[in-house]
Amino acid sequence: xxxxxxxxxxxxxxxxxxxxxxxxxxxxxxxxxxxxxxxxxxxxxxxxxxxxxxxxxxxxxxxxxxxxxxxxxxxxxxxxxxxxxxxxxxxxxxxxxxxxxxxxxxxxxxxxxxxxxxxxxxxxxxxxxxxxxxxxxxxxxxxxxxxxxxxxxxxxxxxxxxxxxxxxxxxxxxxxxxxxxxxxxxxxxxxxxxxxxxxxxxxxxxxxxxxxxxxxxxxxxxxxxxxxxxxxxxxxxxxxxxxxxxxxxxxxxxxxxxxxxxxxxxxxxxxxxxxxxxxxxxxxxxxxxxxxxxxxxxxxxxxxxxxxxxxxxxxxxxxxxxxxxxxxxxxxxxxxxxxxxxxxxxxxxxx
Numbered sequence: 001x002x003x004x005x006x007x008x009x010x011x012x013x014x015x016x017x018x019x020x021x022x023x024x025x026x027x028x029x030x031x032x033x034x035x036x037x038x039x040x041x042x043x044x045x046x047x048x049x050x051x052x053x054x055x056x057x058x059x060x061x062x063x064x065x066x067x068x069x070x071x072x073x074x075x076x077x078x079x080x081x082x083x084x085x086x087x088x089x090x091x092x093x094x095x096x097x098x099x100x101x102x103x104x105x106x107x108x109x110x111x112x113x114x115x116x117x118x119x120x121x122x123x124x125x126x127x128x129x130x131x132x133x134x135x136x137x138x139x140x141x142x143x144x145x146x147x148x149x150x151x152x153x154x155x156x157x158x159x160x161x162x163x164x165x166x167x168x169x170x171x172x173x174x175x176x177x178x179x180x181x182x183x184x185x186x187x188x189x190x191x192x193x194x195x196x197x198x199x200x201x202x203x204x205x206x207x208x209x210x211x212x213x214x215x216x217x218x219x220x221x222x223x224x225x226x227x228x229x230x231x232x233x234x235x236x237x238x239x240x241x242x243x244x245x246x247x248x249x250x251x252x253x254x255x256x257x258x259x260x261x262x263x264x265x266x267x268x269x270x271x272x273x274x275x276x277x278x279x280x281x282x283x284x285x286x287x288x289x290x291x292x293x294x295x296x297x298x299x300x301x302x303x304x305x306x307x308x309x310x311x312x313x314x315x316x317x318x319x320x321x322x323x324x325x326x327x328x329x330x331x332x333x334x335x336x337x338x339x340x341x342x343x344x345x346x347x348x349x350x351x
Contacts, residue, residue, distance in 0.1 A: 004292050010128075026205070026225050027072040027107070029056055030297045032247045032258065034333035037076040037113065038093045039247070040133030040203035040225060042186035042287050044115040045080040045090025047339035048348050049306065052078045060314070060329035061100070070100035086119035086128070092136070103144040109182060111138025122192070124218070128347035132188040132201070133228070142154045143176035172216050180210030188229075190349050196347035198232040225251040231351050239266045242274070244350065257272035258282040260297065264350070274303035282314070293317050295328050308335040 029035045035056045036043035054073045062166030063068035068261035076094035083089045092113040097105030113136035146169050169175070186203030205225040213220035246259035261277025280297040301314035314328030315321070 003210045012068070019177065021100055024252060027058065027096070028249070028256070029058060029071075029072070029074070029331065030258065030282070030314055030329065031056065031299060031331050031333050032229070032290040033231060033245060034301075034308075034310050035074060035076075037078065037092050037136075038096065038349065039072055039229060040186040040188055040201045041092070041113045041136040041184055042106075042115055042132040042201055042203065043094040043351075044078050044113055044134055045088055045117050046130065046132060046133075046188070046190060046199075046348050047078070047080075047337055050080060050340040051338035053336045054332045057332045058329055059331075063324040063327040065101060068101050068104070072096070072098040078083075080117070080276065082340075087120075088117040090115040090117065090134075094136075094138075097227045100146045103146065104144070104350070107140065107142050109138055109140040111136045111182065111184075113137075113184075122347065126158050126194045126347055130190045130191045130192075133184075133189070134188070134203075135187050136184045138182040138184075140177045140178055140182045140210070141177055142214075142227075146175060172218075174214055174216065177212045177214060180212065181208060182210060183207045184226075192347050192349050193306035195235045196232060198230075199341075199349045200351060202228045204227070217268060223252040225249065226293075231349075233264070233350055236343075238269045242351075243278070243350070254285065256282060256294070258297070262301075264301070272305045273274065274301075276301040276303075294320070309333070310325075310335075 019028070031036065031264045032039050035054065036046070038056075039057045040210060051077075058072040060070040073092070074096045075300070078090055078092045079324045080088045080090040092115065093111070094113070095110045097106065097108050113134055115132055115134035118133070120129040120131055126317040184203065184205040184207060185199060188199065203226070205227070206222045207224060207306030209221040209224060211219050212222045214317045226249070228248040229245070232243070234242045235240055241264040242261060243264050244256065244261040258280055260278055260280025262276045263273060264276045266274040277300045278298070280299065282294045282297060283291050285291055295314040295316050297312055297314050299310065301308055301310040310333040312331045315326045316324050317326075
């Protein structure tokens with residue numbers, strides 16, 4: 001009985017967590033450094049090359065939602081131009097689709113961004129300092145499928161049978177929001193030296209607070225999402241680096257901090273292959289009870305030439321962990337870059 005009580009309590013916490021996610025609206029990626037354009041528009045163009053293509057996939061809550069887990073797909077493409085000296089202009093396109101649950105609630109967004117990477121100072125070799133300014137404008141829409149839903153007004157109280165009318169939407173509801181304009185902006189400072197690098201940036205998403213209501217003649221504003229990212233790398237040996245990072249996210253009443261570190265190993269200095277393993281922890285606020293550790297994240301990446309493949313897994317902790325046997329979210333990321341043609345060597349930090 002004690003085990004089942006614990007599991008029920010954990011499931012209740014999960015429902016509260018899901019409610020918090022719904023209020024916050026935006027999906028979360030544990031591999032935040034592997035989804036740079038989504039994290040901060042000012043990170044567009046901050047890579048060693050001319051073109052970068054990125055794809056991300058996340059599967060969450062399959063242990064609770066079964067065949068209808070929360071699934072998030074994201075993709076972005078960046079193209080950077082040398083605009084004189086060591087300054088660069090980058091253009092980026094990105095797309096995101098998130099859906100799950102019995103209602104197949106989904107979020108679909110697409111955007112276009114422009115970023116300026118301004119060279120501030122540095123010397124020969126690996127020394128450089130860049131200040132990036134980025135802005136993005138996009139289009140979004142939310143929708144759901146009511147086919148698998150039912151409402152209490154359609155239940156026969158005598159037989160407890162769910163009548164067909166229970167699946168009809170109440171008056172005034174629609175199955176999709178109006179398409180909305182979505183605006184975001186950010187700033188980022190990148191300092192690169194031979195022995196270390198440091199990246200610090202902040203961004204604000206949904207600056208125009210679009211209306212995402214499913215009711216006629218009603219208004220439900222999408223609250224802005226604010227992010228602050230700090231990351232870096234420290235050279236331990238020529239082929240071994242320590243890479244700590246942390247991100248703070250806040251949207252409405254929901255806030256999260258994900259922090260940890262990875263070890264990067266390159267068998268041959270300047271070679272084609274590299275490997276990275278890391279451990280991170282995510283904390284979140286839980287209404288009036290304060291901050292708690294939501295999950296532990298283990299991650300790894302393999303680099304070969306200009307292709308990078310990353311995987312991570314969220315291990316649920318606390319009551320949620322007991323109710324789900326620790327099974328959280330799985331993520332996969334892919335990134336490919338094309339070498340640049342500029343006569344100036346591009347010096348960028350590794351996130």
